[in-house]
Amino acid sequence: MKKFLIALVAMFGITAGVSAQKTEVYASYGGYTQMDATDCHDGGPSVNTAWGALTAGVNFKITPKIWIGPSYTFSSTSRKKYDDNNFYYHAIMFNGRYGYYQNNIVSMYAKLGIGAVITHETWPDDSKNYGHFAYQISPLCAQVAINKTFSMFGELGFGAQGLLQVGFKMNL
Template sequence: MKKYLLALCAIMGIFTAAQAQRTELTVSYGGYTQMDAMDCHDGGHDVNTAWGALNVGVNFNVAPNFWIGPSYTFSSTTRKHNSDNKFYYHAIMLNGRYNYYRNSIVTLYCKGGIGTIISHQTWDDSSKNNGYFAFQINPLGAQVGISNVVSMFGELGFGAQGLLQVGFKFNL
C-alpha cells in the first residue's frame, strides 16, 4: 500500500510541476544566416544568398529568468547559373535564453543555441545530404507584450536562425 501511495504522490508531484511550468511557442523570420556566411553548401562557390530563415521553437521556463527548448529552422537557395541545383537547409537546435532586464513593457534577454544543420542538395535526378554544426548567439533580444498571450520580439546576433530575427511569441 505504501508503494502505491508513494507512486501516486510522485505522479501528482510531476503533474503539478508540469502544470506550473510556463511554455511559449515562437515563430520568427531571420535574415542572413549561418548557411550563407559559412560553407554549408559543400564547397560550392556560385551559390545564391538564401532568402532568410523561418524559425519555430518551443521554450519552457525552467528557472526564474531562464528558458530552454528546441527549435527548427528552414532555409533554401540555388546555384547562380543553375536554378535546378537546389539546397534545402534544416537546422535543429537546443536553445537557452536568459532574461536580464524586465519592466512592465519590455523584457531584454540574451540567447544561445547549438545543434545541427542538415543540408539537402538536389540536382537533375540526384541528391545528397551533408551535416554541419549549427549555432546561434544573440547577445541582444527585446520582447514587448501585446497581450497576455502574444508578444513581439526582435533579436540581434549570428547563427543558423539569422543575423536579425523578428517574430512573435505565444504563451501556452
C-alpha cells in the same frame, strides 16, 4: 554508476517539470544566416544568397530568468548557373535564454542555441545530404508584450536563425 546517472537524470527531469511554470511557442524570420556566411554547401561554386530563415520553436521556463527549448529552422537557396540545383537547409537546435531585464511590458535577454544543420542538395536526378554544426548567439534581444498571450520580439546576433530575427510569441 549507471543507476546514479539514471537517478540524476530522473531528478533533473522531475525538477524541471515541476518548476516549468510557463510555456511559449514562437515563429520568426531571420535574415543573413550562418548558412550564407559559412560553407554549409560543401564548397560548391556560385551559390546564391539564401532568402533568409523561418524558425519555429517552443520554450519552457525553468527558473524566473532561464528558458530552454528546441527549435526548427528552414532556409533554401540555389546555384547561380543552374536553376535545377537547389540547397535546402534544416537546422534543429536546443536553445537557452537568460533574461537580464524585465518590467510589465518589455523584457531583454540573451540567447544561445546549438545543434545541427542538415543541407539537402538536389539535382534533377540526384541528391546529397551534408551535416554541419549549427549555432545561434544573440546577446541583444528584446520582447514586447502585446497582451497577456501574445508578444513580439527582435533578436540581434549571428547563427542559423539569422543576423536579425523578428517574430511573435504566444504564451500557453
